[in-house]
Amino acid sequence: MSYDVAVIGAGVIGSFVARELSRYDLSIALIEKDSDVANGTSKANSAIVHAGYDAEEGTQKAKFNAKGNQMYDRVCKELDVPFKRIGSLVIATNEEEMEHVKMLYNRGIKNDIEGLKVLNQQEVRALEPNIDEQVVGALHAATCGIVGPFELTIALAENAVDNGAELMLNSEVINLTREDGVFNILLSNGKRIEAKYVINAAGVYADKINNLISNDKIEIIPRRGEYFVFDKETGGLVNSVIFQCPTEIGKGVLVTPTVHGNMLVGPNAENIQDKEGIDTTPEGISFLREKSTKTTKKIPFNKVITSFAGLRAVATSGDFIIRESSDVEGFINVAGIQSPGLSSAPAIAEHIVDMIKKKVLNLKERETFVNRREQIRFMELNDTEKQEVINKDKRYGNIICRCEWISEGEIVDAIHRNAGARTVDGVKRRVRPGMGRCQGGFCGPRVLEILARELNVSPQEILKSNEGSNILSGESKDNNLYGKAYEQVAANTEE
Ligand SMILES: Cc1cc2nc3c(=O)[nH]c(=O)nc-3n(C[C@H](O)[C@H](O)[C@H](O)COP(=O)(O)OP(=O)(O)OC[C@H]3O[C@@H](n4cnc5c(N)ncnc54)[C@H](O)[C@@H]3O)c2cc1C
Ligand SMILES: O=P(O)(O)OC[C@H](O)CO
Numbered sequence: 001m002s003y004d005v006a007v008i009g010a011g012v013i014g015s016f017v018a019r020e021l022s023r024y025d026l027s028i029a030l031i032e033k034d035s036d037v038a039n040g041t042s043k044a045n046s047a048i049v050h051a052g053y054d055a056e057e058g059t060q061k062a063k064f065n066a067k068g069n070q071m072y073d074r075v076c077k078e079l080d081v082p083f084k085r086i087g088s089l090v091i092a093t094n095e096e097e098m099e100h101v102k103m104l105y106n107r108g109i110k111n112d113i114e115g116l117k118v119l120n121q122q123e124v125r126a127l128e129p130n131i132d133e134q135v136v137g138a139l140h141a142a143t144c145g146i147v148g149p150f151e152l153t154i155a156l157a158e159n160a161v162d163n164g165a166e167l168m169l170n171s172e173v174i175n176l177t178r179e180d181g182v183f184n185i186l187l188s189n190g191k192r193i194e195a196k197y198v199i200n201a202a203g204v205y206a207d208k209i210n211n212l213i214s215n216d217k218i219e220i221i222p223r224r225g226e227y228f229v230f231d232k233e234t235g236g237l238v239n240s241v242i243f244q245c246p247t248e249i250g251k252g253v254l255v256t257p258t259v260h261g262n263m264l265v266g267p268n269a270e271n272i273q274d275k276e277g278i279d280t281t282p283e284g285i286s287f288l289r290e291k292s293t294k295t296t297k298k299i300p301f302n303k304v305i306t307s308f309a310g311l312r313a314v315a316t317s318g319d320f321i322i323r324e325s326s327d328v329e330g331f332i333n334v335a336g337i338q339s340p341g342l343s344s345a346p347a348i349a350e351h352i353v354d355m356i357k358k359k360v361l362n363l364k365e366r367e368t369f370v371n372r373r374e375q376i377r378f379m380e381l382n383d384t385e386k387q388e389v390i391n392k393d394k395r396y397g398n399i400i401c402r403c404e405w406i407s408e409g410e411i412v413d414a415i416h417r418n419a420g421a422r423t424v425d426g427v428k429r430r431v432r433p434g435m436g437r438c439q440g441g442f443c444g445p446r447v448l449e450i451l452a453r454e455l456n457v458s459p460q461e462i463l464k465s466n467e468g469s470n471i472l473s474g475e476s477k478d479n480n481l482y483g484k485a486y487e488q489v490a491a492n493t494e495e
């Protein structure tokens with residue numbers, strides 16, 4: 001198969017680029033090595049749409065963060081994705097940190113960020129009663145937001161496919177060459193595809209992809225960040241994103257509500273070798289406990305429901321690498337996209353479209369472009385609306401996940417959309433069964449059964465996530481709820 005553009009990596013960057021390119025008359029392949037989109041760093045981060053005062057003036061990070069933040073309301077509305085502008089505070093607990101807060105304010109002004117204010121102790125405590133008494137002041141950033149990062153990535157990939165892009169899952173790019181102006185891309189499943197342009201959005205593997213084809217080598221170091229997720233009953237402890245003063249290697253441990261009303265604490269920052277190293281560690285977790293209590297009182301550590309880790313893709317320059325390769329025409333790197341990559345993603349995608357427009361002259365907009373179809377969120381409806389939905393499809397009246405109140409109708413819809421769920425984790429990230437207090441202990445087997453039924457495969461074939469993560473190994477003697485019983489081989493959980 002031959003395409004105009006091949007995008008390597010279906011994280012938030014690759015999916016955003018594919019979606020924005022799908023507005024134009026182009027054939028697009030979105031190539032992903034894993035069994036689902038949003039399976040890399042885009043599923044495991046702080047989910048903050050940063051205001052844009054952190055990055056130094058003149059950097060790519062500063063430029064794309066400031067612009068990306070402003071685009072979020074429109075983009076999330078078009079894609080029906082949860083996004084809330086709740087504001088953020090960088091807390092100073094002594095006069096030295098207060099100097100740092102003022103430095104960040106001035107940097108924000110240079111970066112043209114609106115809504116910044118330096119607050120005194122009383123003003124901080126009026127906004128956030130659970131901030132530690134040690135606080136001496138803070139930087140308030142009104143435009144900071146929180147988003148559902150995997151919901152966003154999934155919605156982008158789905159909408160790209162709605163508009164003609166082809167999503168290739170379980171397709172690792174293992175070789176890349178260019179001959180007579182055409183890229184030849186070899187995939188791990190044996191397929192070969194051709195493309196006129198290649199966008200490298202492979203996250204922590206972007207160096208591997210670049211170094212396959214370019215002599216202008218890059219190196220991406222994985223920097224792990226670990227987190228705690230708390231039960232929804234703790235969601236009101238803080239109202240905004242609570243940052244500490246940043247350090248050399250990161251913005252420090254934050255405490256924040258999530259868009260779904262949980263509370264998130266993390267991350268730490270540790271450079272590691274392993275590009276798959278997303279384990280949580282006892283050291284990391286105790287570091288989070290110690291640091292988070294520096295800013296926030298009464299964090300109920302007995303209400304943690306899960307922990308997880310993500311990997312920042314750190315380029316040696318420290319900044320984003322967003323440019324056409326110096327020695328391979330048509331090969332565009334979007335590499336080193338560590339934080340604020342999520343915040344910057346809409347602006348990065350727009351920039352890549354501009355680069356392609358300069359190459360493909362007279363590129364026409366697709367008249368048939370559609371925004372993503374809205375999702376029914378059953379528990380957010382009022383009683384009359386719920387009844388109307390059930391009258392049309394009684395599966396919306398069958399609650400499968402009792403922690404998150406998710407209906408069978410929502411799960412079935414998540415499976416049958418474009419770029420739909422194929423795994424238990426895929427359903428979890430799309431519509432949340434398994435994200436609740438019991439972490440799928442109750443709803444997991446029911447989700448597995450619905451997947452098997454809707455995909456018309458046996459329950460043993462249903463995976464938790466990637467290849468080899470089968471949940472059931474075979475039938476056992478006793479009958480269970482579904483008429484058959486199965487031996488369970490894995491019961492991992494993750495947010
Ligand atoms: C701890 C932590 C906290 C963060 N918090 C924030 C935050 O609050 N706000 C913010 O703005 N940013 C934050 N970030 C940064 C943000 O998460 C990233 O910038 C963003 O998710 C990067 O997206 P991506 O698409 O480049 O990478 P990824 O999501 O990793 O996507 C890359 C994809 O490429 C695929 N791939 C790799 N190799 C191949 C191959 N050979 N063939 C095919 N596919 C391949 C991978 O499987 C993966 O799906 C944080 C990051 C971390 C780690
Ligand atoms: O620790 P950083 O600087 O990589 O930032 C990560 C998130 O954006 C904030 O937690």
Ligand code: FES
Pocket residue numbers: 400401402403404433434435436437438439440441442443444
């Ligand atoms: S019932 Fe679904 S997470 Fe508990």
